Amino acid sequence: MEFAFTEEQEELRAVVRAFLAQRSRSEQVRAGFAPATWAQLIEQMELTAVALPEAVGGAGASFVEAGVALEETGRALLPAPYLPTVVGATALASAPLLQERVVGGAVVALALDAREPARPVAVARAGAGDAPAAPTHLLDGTVPHVLDGALAQLLVVSATVDGEPALFAVEADAAGVTIAAQPTLDGTRGQATVTLDGAPALRLSAPGEGAAALERLAGVLWVALAIEAVGSADRCLAMTVDYLRERVQFGRVLGTFQALRHRCADLAAELEGARATAHYAAWAVDGAPAELAVVAPLANAVCTRMLLHVAGETIQLHGGIGFTWEHDAHLYFKRAKASELLYGTPLELRRLAARRSGILEPAVQAAA
Numbered sequence: 001m002e003f004a005f006t007e008e009q010e011e012l013r014a015v016v017r018a019f020l021a022q023r024s025r026s027e028q029v030r031a032g033f034a035p036a037t038w039a040q041l042i043e044q045m046e047l048t049a050v051a052l053p054e055a056v057g058g059a060g061a062s063f064v065e066a067g068v069a070l071e072e073t074g075r076a077l078l079p080a081p082y083l084p085t086v087v088g089a090t091a092l093a094s095a096p097l098l099q100e101r102v103v104g105g106a107v108v109a110l111a112l113d114a115r116e117p118a119r120p121v122a123v124a125r126a127g128a129g130d131a132p133a134a135p136t137h138l139l140d141g142t143v144p145h146v147l148d149g150a151l152a153q154l155l156v157v158s159a160t161v162d163g164e165p166a167l168f169a170v171e172a173d174a175a176g177v178t179i180a181a182q183p184t185l186d187g188t189r190g191q192a193t194v195t196l197d198g199a200p201a202l203r204l205s206a207p208g209e210g211a212a213a214l215e216r217l218a219g220v221l222w223v224a225l226a227i228e229a230v231g232s233a234d235r236c237l238a239m240t241v242d243y244l245r246e247r248v249q250f251g252r253v254l255g256t257f258q259a260l261r262h263r264c265a266d267l268a269a270e271l272e273g274a275r276a277t278a279h280y281a282a283w284a285v286d287g288a289p290a291e292l293a294v295v296a297p298l299a300n301a302v303c304t305r306m307l308l309h310v311a312g313e314t315i316q317l318h319g320g321i322g323f324t325w326e327h328d329a330h331l332y333f334k335r336a337k338a339s340e341l342l343y344g345t346p347l348e349l350r351r352l353a354a355r356r357s358g359i360l361e362p363a364v365q366a367a368a
Contacts, residue, residue, distance in 0.1 A: 003279060009068055012050075016072040019045060024076035026328050029188055031079075033151060038080050042105040048085050049103040056096045057103040063090070063220070067227045067282035074231030077188045077331055081107045081148035087224050088156045090285075091167055091217045094204050098154060098169055109152035109172070110221065111194050114145035117218035117343050122159035122196055124168060124203075135200030137161060138176070139168060142195045145342065149192030150181045157194075157201065158214050166210035167217065168201035176200065186338035188331055219296035220285055222349070225339055226278040226296075226303035233271050233307045236314040236332050240264065243318055260317065267310050274306040294357045301349035304340045311336040 005013070023037045041047050051066040052058025059065070066086050073082050088108030092098045102108060113119045122141030139159055149155075155170040155177070170177060176199035184191045205213035241264060244255035254260055281299035284291045311333040315322035322329040340346065354360045 003276075003283065005064075005068070009065060012065060013068050013072060016045065016047070016069050017075070020072055020076035020078060024073075024078045029077045029079050029328075029331065032187075033079050033081075033190070037078075038107075039105065041080065041082070046103075047082065048089065048105070051086065052089055052099055052103060053096075056099040058099070062283075062287070063223070063285035064279075064282050067223070067279070070224055070227045071231035071234075071278075074228030075235040077232065077235075077328075077335060079188050081109065081151050083224050083228060084108055084110050084147045084152075087217070087221050088154070090220050091156050091204055091213065092169065094206070095169060095202060098202075101154065106153040107148065107151045108154045108156060109146050109149045109192075109194075110217075111143040111146050111149070111155050111157040111170075111196075112218065112221070112343075113143075113158070114342055115344060115348075117158075117221055118215050120158045120160045120165045120214070122157055122168075124159040124161035124166065124201065127200055134202070135174075136203045137168060137201045138198045139170060139196040139201045140198060142193065144182065144191075144193045146179075146192050146194050147342075148190055149179050149194050150190055152179070155194060156204070156217070157196070158217075159201075161203070161210075162207075164208070164210055165214045166207075167204040167213050169204055170196070170199050170201045174200050184338065186334045188335060189338070215293060216289070218343075219292040221343060222296040222300035223278070223281045223285055223292075225343065226274075226299040227282055229300075229303040229307040229336070229339055230271070230275045230278045232332055232335055233274070233303075233310040236307075236310045236329070237264070237267055237271060239329065240267075240314050240317045247319075263313065263317065267313055270306050271310060274303045277302045294353050297344065297349040297356075298353040300343070301346040301353070304336070305346040308333075308336040308340050 047069045049058040050061050051063050054060040085108040088110050089102045113121050121143045122139045124137040124139050127135055127138040152172045157168045157170050176197045178195040180193050182191050182193050247254045277299045281295045284295050314329045321327050
């Protein structure tokens with residue numbers, strides 16, 4: 001099977017990388033979210049519309065194209081809510097009016113369990129409203145660690161209704177919704193605690209289909225984080241190689257020392273293996289959805305662990321300057337650690353993939 005990117009996909013990558021080279025430089029990343037950059041990303045680049053249907057104004061492409069953009073935003077540490085928006089938009093298929101708002105620039109945040117995203121975090125009860133796109137339920141619950149929650153206009157929330165999981169859409173400014181920014185290790189990406197107290201919500205998943213819809217959303221989220229991690233690691237390795245080519249120590253360029261060259265070669269091999277895993281998972285979102293339950297958690301486990309290793313080595317191979325606030329290496333290391341801890345650790349995700357694939361025997365599954 002051929003997994004090479006098409007000419008159009010490579011052109012998309014080049015355009016996005018060029019845009020981010022101007023709009024996500026070090027000083028801009030440190031300054032945080034810039035509404036003007038987000039507006040350009042929507043109006044000029046149309047990136048949130050890439051994987052949405054043409055019927056709602058999207059480009060009608062697959063999640064592979066969204067993955068290309070995610071990889072580049074991860075490479076540049078873009079301080080914008082692209083990841084939760086593009087992932088959340090996939091859950092809005094039953095609400096085309098909401099997808100149209102995403103195409104127009106609405107920010108989506110995912111109110112999911114930060115350790116087990118396929119587990120509901122709120123409780124739904126019947127509410128008023130039976131018109132199209134009108135609230136159908138009221139939600140109660142508190143959800144911490146919501147990525148870019150403070151910037152959201154729409155929330156995708158997992159909740160139980162009549163004893164079964166379901167997905168809901170909630171307006172971020174609706175009555176009964178409180179969003180409070182919270183401190184986070186990763187200063188390039190905000191987190192918030194979302195409190196729902198009788199918040200009006202529109203049910204997105206049909207009765208009996210909520211568990212599958214929530215599992216798929218969790219899978220797409222894991223894939224997106226994996227792809228983003230690959231982009232971040234690629235930038236870390238590039239920074240390291242550039243530094244070793246320039247830095248002179250003991251009268252020699254550091255890159256001429258065989259031990260350092262071997263360390264970089266090992267990092268490059270680890271990165272390429274993770275890249276292949278992430279790209280396959282991105283293809284599986286639309287190309288092999290039946291495989292997503294296994295490949296998504298596995299891809300996230302592989303890629304987040306890889307990024308943490310590469311980012312750590314980036315600091316070490318930069319010597320003393322890698323630890324300073326002035327250098328970008330610590331930004332990537334903090335992104336790596338935050339990504340590793342959110343939505344399941346690599347160990348937990350490997351166990352989940354093993355259970356779902358049937359590798360673990362029943363007795364071992366119970367122990368795990």
